[in-house]
Amino acid sequence: MSTRWYPIYQRGNPQLRVFLPNFWMKLVRPTEEQPKNIATFSVSMEMTKYDVKNYLEKIYKIPVVDVRTRIELGPTKRDQVYGHITKDDDIKYAYVTMPRETEFSFPDIFEKKAETKANDEKSLDESKNGFKNFLERNKKRPGTPGWYSF
The missing domain is CATH 3.30.70.330 (RRM (RNA recognition motif) domain)
Known part of the structure; x- marks a missing residue:
């Protein structure tokens, strides 16, 4: 049931041929x-x-x-x-x-993404806290307008 074409005879010996099906x-x-x-x-x-x-x-x-x-x-x-x-x-x-005692579980290929997502959320929280601290520090500077601190 293969759609590949194989020559019947090749010159020389040995006749090296491998017949491969188109199955996947x-x-x-x-x-x-x-x-x-x-x-x-x-x-x-x-x-x-x-x-x-x-x-x-x-x-x-x-x-x-x-x-x-x-x-x-x-x-x-x-x-x-x-x-x-x-x-x-x-x-x-x-x-x-498969037999009853055999258990098949679909492999979890993207397990590392959950860890990196947690790290991304952690770094996002850290940057938010850093920005809040910056705003709090510069909120009450004497002699500068409020819009200048941002």
Whole structure:
């Protein structure tokens, strides 16, 4: 099921060829709450349930109990000016069920952002307090107008 073209014969020995399928899988965060032993993948449209199961078992050594697939239709849009209708590509999702004792949790890639956000808020509070102190210091200077202190 590959769209790649491979030559039947190459000159010389040995005949070095590797046949690679056009299959790909992408781990997707599920939209609804799911049990701990189910993982969601966006897969190539040509992949079947058996291909998904063999892919995960043979390459990643993941025990797979069941695979369910569905095809989500891509959104259609109408061009406001010309009236052309365009449709995005369809997406095939595979829901992989692993054994009950296996727990899968979606990896938290952006965990460090929460720490940097806390640091940003802390530095913002420090700068606000510094500005308030500056205003308080210069509020009652004799002989200068109020607008001059800002």
